[in-house]
Amino acid sequence: MLLITCPYCGPRPELEFSHGGEAHIARPEKPSELSIEDWTQYLYLRANPKGLHAERWRHLHGCARFFNALRDTTTDQFVATYKAGEPRPTGGAA
């Protein structure tokens, strides 16, 4: 069971969290103006990296806040967790 550091609450067991998919994918401001290709890109296409992955977590059974995390998908080690809206921390592969 992963130990995840909520930026608001501190380290907590994975049981308290839900995973929210890839981070830093902003919903387009005006979806109706998007081409079908751009909308498809937003809606369906996600990175699946081997290595560092920026992903969303929600401390569902805690503060219930969404936040972002950099996790190495090969080791499950978290490099960083940070609040939603903050930029992806530097370091590690993109």
Add this chain to the structure above:
Amino acid sequence: MNAPFRTAAGGRHDRGRPVSFSFDGKTYQGFAGDTLASALLANGVCLMGRSFKYHRPRGVIAAGSDEPNALVSVQRDAARYAPNLRATQVELYEGLSSESQNRWPSLAFDVGSVNNLASPFIPAGFYYKTFMWPRKAWDRFYEPNIRAAAGLGRSPTEADPDRYLNRYAHCEVLVVGGGPAGLAAALAAAQGGGRVILADEQTELGGSLLSATDATIDGKPSDDWLAETLASLAALPNVTLLKRATAFGYFAHNMIGVTERLTDHLAAPNAATPRERLWNIRAKQVVLAAGSIERPLVFPDNDRPGILLADAARTYLNRYGVKPGKRVVVATGHDGAYRAALDLHRAGVEIAAIADLRPNPTGPLVEAARAAGLPIRPACAITGTSGGLRVITARLSPIKGAGQVGPAQIVPCDAVLMSGGFTPSVHLFSQSRGKLRWDQDLLTYLPDQSAEQERSAGACRGRFGLAEALADGFAAGAAASGAEVSRTFAVEALEGDPRGVIGALPHDRGVNAKAFVDWQNDVTTKDLKLAVREGFQSIEHIKRYTTTGMATDQGKTSNLNALGVVADVLHKPIPEVGLTTFRMPYTPVTFGALAGLARGDLFDPVRATPIHDWAAEQGAVFEDVSLWKRARYFPRGSEDMEAAVRRECVSVRAGCGIFDASTLGKIEVVGPDAAEFMNRMYVNAWTKLGVGKCRYGVLCREDGFVTDDGVVGRIAKDRFHVTTTTGGAPRVLGMMEDYLQTEWPDLNVWLTSTTEQWAVIALQGPNARRILEGLVEGIDLSPEALPHMSLAEGRIRGVPTRLFRVSFSGELGFEINVAADHGRAVWEAVWAAGQPHGLTPYGTETMHVLRAEKGFIIVGQETDGTATPDDVGLTWAVGKAKPDFVGKRSLARPAMSEPDRKQLVGLYTDDGAVVLEEGAQIVATAGQTPPMRLIGHVTSSYYSAVLGRSIALAMVSGGRARLGESLYSPSPVGDIPVKVVPTVFYDPEGARVNG
């Protein structure tokens, strides 16, 4: 007492407490402190099981959790039957009843042993090759028979009556293993001041010290040192010592699973004591001091009862006072066997020969054996044994160069000890995803790079000697805790050469000799060689093909020898052959321990509404809807569901029904931007919805498909009372929070789940207003003041309420929301007031029929995650003028408006008495045979008592353009003709809702 192999003195068992026990129906005597294996050996019982595939007679070969052969079942009572226990770990108690496995009719005479005679015909991959044809025989013949013959032990037939607990623990340092390295690590770690937990799988802490005889530590006999060390650790407030506690799994981020066995060793366990406790330990640092596992030698006939590992024999002698035999042949490629030979010799056991594979054995242990006059034969391989149910001779052959042996000599004996050296137990390290490296000198894999906050110490990283294990353990404990401590241990002990041998021994017995590599899964060198011949190169493939290392012992004794054999055949260095993955559990774990208290009533939470007990008192039949218990129908007298539902449906339409809708999900959406938020989330337009008005809301996902629906009431300009489906509430709240927190954090809106705060009483039927009239205060119930789809706040029987005028039945309807605590009182008041008006309680089944008669969808029944609002006839709900809402862009995709999309329609069967099956397919023409083109499926189907016929809703390709068409629903009794009709079956003009 008749225990022919028990020594006169010595051992850690309690000679003052004899214990009687039974094995296969026969009663024996042992002592408290014995294991089943040691007590059986003491009684001269060598045969303890039959092998898995060939049913060969097998004896115990090990003394601990690595035992592959002696799997037994222990029965306490009818319900407490534990199969596949290692006899080496079963502690004796008075009256223990055990039996052997995998044999019939008896252990000594086993019919299944014909498999052994047939063994030339059942090589590796036998199943894959043989049971391929004819295909049909697999289901009826092959699989049932293979299943009946396969498996070890049998399952208990009754529910497990024992209790199991589950706890979390946190510590700064977790030490796995209570041998010299682990104890030293705990001593050092404790000085760091943090919490230290030490877990060991054995009955006593001490590991190898428990069977040591001549070693001294700090000038004291090792026994005394151990006792003092354990006492000092136990006295430390920050140290927790766990015995009978197996660290079975190393999970991410230093979470270690440990099962502690609390009652299995007791003759009469206290009923209040749990049988096992599962510890979920999160450790800042882990010290693995898991020790090592002795390697068997791979030679022909090496599985005969009476052949055991040398150090296991030493453990039986020194710890339990049991001699493995009276005249013993020792076969070895490692110094450790000399230690066993010396101890046995001192105990009066005759050492018939020490056959050492090495041409030139030297070192203090070898010299001590020489000095004791033990007959050492250098460059000598054991090449066979004989005996029926116990070994009676060993065949020893001189080694003549590479792979060649000279003329054999037969040596009579009643036990053979073997040792190929010790394999570091890297299981947990490997589970933690640490990287191993091959050590060519020690011929073993050792921990290299850690993946977690972890370090290995002692024999599990190749530091085998007592002195170096203590020093290594202490250093690891100090480093793990950050304690600035150092300590030296003055050790006096005979230390041997740590190097041993792996792979198969040379022999002259031909290709059909059975030299076992994996005892538990009956894998021989021949099987491994066959796999290589058939083209398998990777050990991962060879493992799966031959099943080597895949038994319940996880290949503890076999993995390295299998690698050695394969590398030899492939002419490759071992690191190039690879290594199989170590997986949890280290030893089998009971389901009970994993389940803990989460079984029976506690398996899942149960949600019950405030009205639940009332419904139960009325005899309601309940159904599970997500975690909720919902009243399904209220049978009267001997009514079945069908009769009850017909009566309830008619009563609602003719008079009035009362329904518990408390399970509906409820979310309070509040804030200055609440309307804007609702506009963005739901497909509907909300801006113009007046305060005190309601609207049916539809929620799509971003892909444009309907995910939830429900009535939304506007309580105030900045406050919406949102209802969701019963099962969808958490999902909808999560989705709303997601958008609010991450996409639109600028919106000033607060979301609160109020599902359990409100009890909801639905009153549906022409008499609903009349019943309510005398109950409400401050609410004008007139159609003008409270029209359909509006709400009012006031009181009902003095209790504040939000009263919604809504209908999910098509009748005049109200939904009374009151605080949950008042739910039952208000329900009973309404119930009493309704008696003169024929008020009838109804359940979810009637609710479903009523709504289907009106063509109202249920999300998840009519929709399946691929239906757009238009597909289910909800285009009218979509706010087309809105610039955006969740799913809008996807709904504009051309595919979303294809005319042949499945659309919601009504179906009438030609024969109104026939009720279609929900989920049944729809086809365009009758008489087709598969494969046929399916153009739709039935989503809801009921008998409508009011209409006197069946009705169905269906999703049919291009359905709305097919009104009036005849279609067919294939069924086991033939094609059922149906006609496409509008979705509203009852009161299509919608007059009844206005009362």
